[in-house]
Amino acid sequence: MKGKFIVFEGIDGAGLTTQSTLLEKYLKSKGLNVLLTKEPTNSLIGGLIRAALKKEWKTSNDVLQLLFSADRAHHLNQEIIPALRDGKIVISDRYFLSTIAYGMVELEKEWLKSLNSKFPQPDIVIILDLPPKISIERIKSSRFGFELFEEEKRLEKIRNNFLELSKEYKNCFIIDASKSIEEVHRQVINLVEKIL
Numbered sequence: 642m643k644g645k646f647i648v649f650e651g652i653d654g655a656g657l658t659t660q661s662t663l664l665e666k667y668l669k670s671k672g673l674n675v676l677l678t679k680e681p682t683n684s685l686i687g688g689l690i691r692a693a694l695k696k697e698w699k700t701s702n703d704v705l706q707l708l709f710s711a712d713r714a715h716h717l718n719q720e721i722i723p724a725l726r727d728g729k730i731v732i733s734d735r736y737f738l739s740t741i742a743y744g745m746v747e748l749e750k751e752w753l754k755s756l757n758s759k760f761p762q763p764d765i766v767i768i769l770d771l772p773p774k775i776s777i778e779r780i781k782s783s784r785f786g787f788e789l790f791e792e793e794k795r796l797e798k799i800r801n802n803f804l805e806l807s808k809e810y811k812n813c814f815i816i817d818a819s820k821s822i823e824e825v826h827r828q829v830i831n832l833v834e835k836i837l
């Protein structure tokens with residue numbers, strides 16, 4: 642495929658939305674053709690996922706991760722792959738490493754890996770890494786209410802899962818996300834310019 646596929650991953654509140662938006666702006670200012678997208682998507686499947694995360698709809702962990710993977714397959718077919726074929730730079734706020742890192746807290750890692758094994762590998766996976774204490778403080782000062790995944794001990798496991806997975810998949814880079822928004826953005830640009 643002609644385009645480039647950039648993914649942001651990390652625990653809740655690590656700054657994925659902040660940094661993916663800044664990167665989109667930066668690349669657009671260079672005159673590049675960019676699609677910023679996210680998971681879960683705004684499709685019907687994404688709606689089910691959000692309802693489950695808010696505990697408005699009760700389901701099991703394996704169903705939730707199957708839904709995330711189904712949402713991803715739909716996302717790839719409808720948006721990501723067509724945009725890459727058009728030569729766009731696609732930036733996704735979360736992708737399959739999230740399913741594995743969050744899911745493996747309760748479920749078998751190998752099952753989650755196999756569920757996601759057919760999906761295309763991104764050109765760069767940027768893992769925003771920071772202690773959950775800091776990410777929780779950020780969430781508390783910016784949002785109302787906590788979702789299913791946001792407790793410190795659990796986030797610590799997920800953080801370690803991302804670090805472990807970064808060694809098992811190609812093109813993964815870890816950035817210290819406890820730094821300022823501007824400093825993290827500079828490091829993101831450094832990485833991205835290497836592949837463009």
Ligand SMILES: Nc1ncnc2c1ncn2[C@@H]1O[C@H](COP(=O)(O)OP(=O)(O)OP(=O)(O)O)[C@@H](O)[C@H]1O
Nearest residue numbers: 652653654655656657658659779783818820821822
């Ligand atoms: N490097 C940073 N330093 C200080 N505050 C930050 C930094 N990055 C993001 N923030 C702030 O932290 C809050 C959470 O950031 P953001 O929404 O980007 O996180 P997120 O990773 O997208 O979270 P989620 O995964 O839950 O969507 C926002 O208020 C944002 O402005």
Ligand SMILES: [Mg+2]
Nearest residue numbers: 657658659734
């Ligand atoms: Mg976000």
